[in-house]
Amino acid sequence: MTQPSQAMRDAFLLRLLEAMRQDEKLFFVTADFGSPVLDRIRAEHPERFINVGIAEQNLINVSAGLALEGYTVFAYAIAPFITMRCYEQIRVSLALLSAVRPLNVNLIGVGAGYSYVVSGPTHQCYEDLTIMRALPNLGLLSPADHVTAAAMFDTCLARRQPKYLRLDAQVLPVVHQAGAPDPSLGFAQLRRPGKICLIATGYPVHTALRVAEQFAASGRDLAVIDLFDIAGFDRPALLQTLADYAAIVTLEEGFKGRGGVDALFFDLLADAPPRPMLNLGVAPGYRFELGSRVQLHEQVGIGPNAVRAALTAFIDRHHL
Amino acid sequence: MNSPEHALSAKARWVWRETLRIHRRAPETRLASSLSSIEIFVALYYGGILRHDAAEPLAELRDRLIISKGHGSICMYPILADLGFFPVEELDKVCQAGGFLGGIPDPVIPGYETVNGSLGHGLGVAAGMALGLKRKASDRAVFVLAGDGELHEGANWEAAMFAAHHGLDNLNLIVDDNRISMLDYTNKIVGHGDLAGRFAAFGWQAEEVDGHDVVQVRERLAAMKESHSGKPKVLVAKTRKGHGVPKLEGEPLCHIINPKPELLDQLLGEAP
Numbered sequence: 001m002t003q004p005s006q007a008m009r010d011a012f013l014l015r016l017l018e019a020m021r022q023d024e025k026l027f028f029v030t031a032d033f034g035s036p037v038l039d040r041i042r043a044e045h046p047e048r049f050i051n052v053g054i055a056e057q058n059l060i061n062v063s064a065g066l067a068l069e070g071y072t073v074f075a076y077a078i079a080p081f082i083t084m085r086c087y088e089q090i091r092v093s094l095a096l097l098s099a100v101r102p103l104n105v106n107l108i109g110v111g112a113g114y115s116y117v118v119s120g121p122t123h124q125c126y127e128d129l130t131i132m133r134a135l136p137n138l139g140l141l142s143p144a145d146h147v148t149a150a151a152m153f154d155t156c157l158a159r160r161q162p163k164y165l166r167l168d169a170q171v172l173p174v175v176h177q178a179g180a181p182d183p184s185l186g187f188a189q190l191r192r193p194g195k196i197c198l199i200a201t202g203y204p205v206h207t208a209l210r211v212a213e214q215f216a217a218s219g220r221d222l223a224v225i226d227l228f229d230i231a232g233f234d235r236p237a238l239l240q241t242l243a244d245y246a247a248i249v250t251l252e253e254g255f256k257g258r259g260g261v262d263a264l265f266f267d268l269l270a271d272a273p274p275r276p277m278l279n280l281g282v283a284p285g286y287r288f289e290l291g292s293r294v295q296l297h298e299q300v301g302i303g304p305n306a307v308r309a310a311l312t313a314f315i316d317r318h319h320l
Numbered sequence: 321m322n323s324p325e326h327a328l329s330a331k332a333r334w335v336w337r338e339t340l341r342i343h344r345r346a347p348e349t350r351l352a353s354s355l356s357s358i359e360i361f362v363a364l365y366y367g368g369i370l371r372h373d374a375a376e377p378l379a380e381l382r383d384r385l386i387i388s389k390g391h392g393s394i395c396m397y398p399i400l401a402d403l404g405f406f407p408v409e410e411l412d413k414v415c416q417a418g419g420f421l422g423g424i425p426d427p428v429i430p431g432y433e434t435v436n437g438s439l440g441h442g443l444g445v446a447a448g449m450a451l452g453l454k455r456k457a458s459d460r461a462v463f464v465l466a467g468d469g470e471l472h473e474g475a476n477w478e479a480a481m482f483a484a485h486h487g488l489d490n491l492n493l494i495v496d497d498n499r500i501s502m503l504d505y506t507n508k509i510v511g512h513g514d515l516a517g518r519f520a521a522f523g524w525q526a527e528e529v530d531g532h533d534v535v536q537v538r539e540r541l542a543a544m545k546e547s548h549s550g551k552p553k554v555l556v557a558k559t560r561k562g563h564g565v566p567k568l569e570g571e572p573l574c575h576i577i578n579p580k581p582e583l584l585d586q587l588l589g590e591a592p
Contacts, residue, residue: 027452047455050486058444058478065448068433069456089475092438093445100427100435101378 003147003174008167009110011146013037015153016074020045027066031059031077033110056081060089067103072157079109079125079166083132094162095135104160108167112142112202113253115169117293121286129252130259132164133230139163140230144175144205148228151180168203175205175226186233187225189241194221195320197245201227201261204251204302211307230264239272247276247320249311253302256281276318280310328534332362336564337588338398344584346415348423352562352574353392353467356498359534360465360557365399367538369545370463374404377430383460384449386433388442389467389496391424396431405430440473442466443493447483450491461545463492469501472510483552484523491552492544496531498561502575519554531557
């Protein structure tokens with residue numbers, strides 16, 4: 001019996017709604033972006049639900065001010081806008097200020113990668129991990145399913161630091177059927193055997209699983225890791241896990257070669273024994289083609305077919 | 321001669337001299353913009369406006385002061401030292417290794433609340449604090465000092481709309497309207513027109529004051545703090561950048577001009 005899927009934001013916001021009933025120090029601020037669960041928060045807690053309007057810069061600064069007064073703040077907007085429109089506010093009033101004063105502001109960005117399939121490049125988000133991981137003191141959480149997203153609410157409360165939580169806008173299948181993964185590890189191994197390990201975060205975890213299943217059907221095992229805590233994962237544990245594999249493949253729904261997940265692994269593996277690595281991501285560029293998310297992914301090199309082809313060539317090239 | 325008015329004026333004069341001395345030792349500091357706001361700070365701290373606690377700078381019972389025009393507040397260093405926020409000896413280490421009083425103040429300095437080297441952030445953060453205080457049913461006030469130049473940053477006006485909409489009458493903005501940005505007079509860059517009128521149009525209670533008349537400034541600040549009419553409040557202080565220093569005052573490029581040490585010595589020697 002598999003768990004029914006739910007939107008990540010609904011799963012997360014239901015946890016928040018519940019917690020706001022008990023804890024008067026929780027505050028919700030949105031930049032005019034909603035959800036059905038949000039309507040319930042607004043109705044039940046009008047004093048601690050603020051819509052700043054379409055004003056992300058103010059969203060961040062007001063959230064910082066509330067946090068300085070002791071509130072745990074959840075700031076909510078579409079992913080590209082809550083990261084890029086107000087980047088300097090995040091840098092100055094959250095990342096930098098939190099070096100001196102504790103601030104628990106949780107930026108909830110909805111619409112990771114190509115989630116907003118037909119809305120085009122303004123609403124799609126291929127740069128957020130790159131720019132957000134550049135900031136010290138900022139947590140970075142990227143769930144692949146709603147089970148993980150809901151559990152991240154506890155992480156948001158427990159870690160008293162600014163964070164960016166990137167949620168997919170689409171309802172995705174559950175990958176953690178046995179329950180939410182261990183937050184202290186920051187990653188979870190979804191498939192273990194094989195010479196090659198695929199690492200992904202968010203939606204691409206599903207692509208990696210699909211491709212691994214296809215390879216398994218033809219007799220080759222591929223390991224798959226869901227890296228859901230981009231900034232706070234257990235580095236020694238991940239390095240130790242990766243030591244079992246002859247080759248590493250990263251897959252991201254963000255620009256390739258621009259400082260995202262691929263760069264994270266260049267850094268992580270810099271002192272590890274050299275081994276073949278393949279980094280798959282979105283070919284940098286802005287495109288206006290319409291189609292399904294998988295179709296768009298195939299065009300930029302991260303759809304299941306594109307990944308399978310790249311992997312096959314990688315395996316041949318390195319005689320894996 | 322010992323009237324409170326005289327004491328405030330004398331204190332302002334003392335801060336002016338100390339600020340010149342700091343700049344004499346640390347020319348990396350911004351002098352001109354630190355001279356336009358002296359009377360405002362003196363009125364806040366010595367005029368009984370701002371509740372503060374040097375022993376516990378972030379005490380819950382303090383009134384909050386966000387110094388949004390971070391660069392132009394070197395004059396705060398002698399004030400905070402004088403009030404006991406940190407040892408006076410720190411004033412000899414401005415911009416030096418081992419000190420914490422930088423060319424631009426950061427919140428590692430006791431008495432500073434937020435990061436303000438980057439302009440245009442203070443009002444929004446202050447609005448969030450003011451909202452938080454209201455929700456906590458606290459009667460503490462939030463003050464913000466912003467420069468007229470940084471009001472070119474659009475985020476200020478997002479915050480201005482927000483504060484008015486939420487009736488944040490515990491929020492008190494002081495604009496150090498010295499009318500000069502880095503490269504020119506603000507009215508030659510992008511003019512603010514009638515600044516008080518603009519805030520009034522945004523739903524604020526707005527008035528003006530001569531920003532170098534410390535007694536007037538104190539009176540207006542006291543009245544502003546006590547006023548709770550459901551509107552955020554702004555006091556536009558008409559000031560002069562580089563106040564009291566020839567070659568700075570009235571010079572549109574004064575933000576980036578460092579007066580020669582001899583001139584500073586001469587001014588300090590001449591001063592009554």
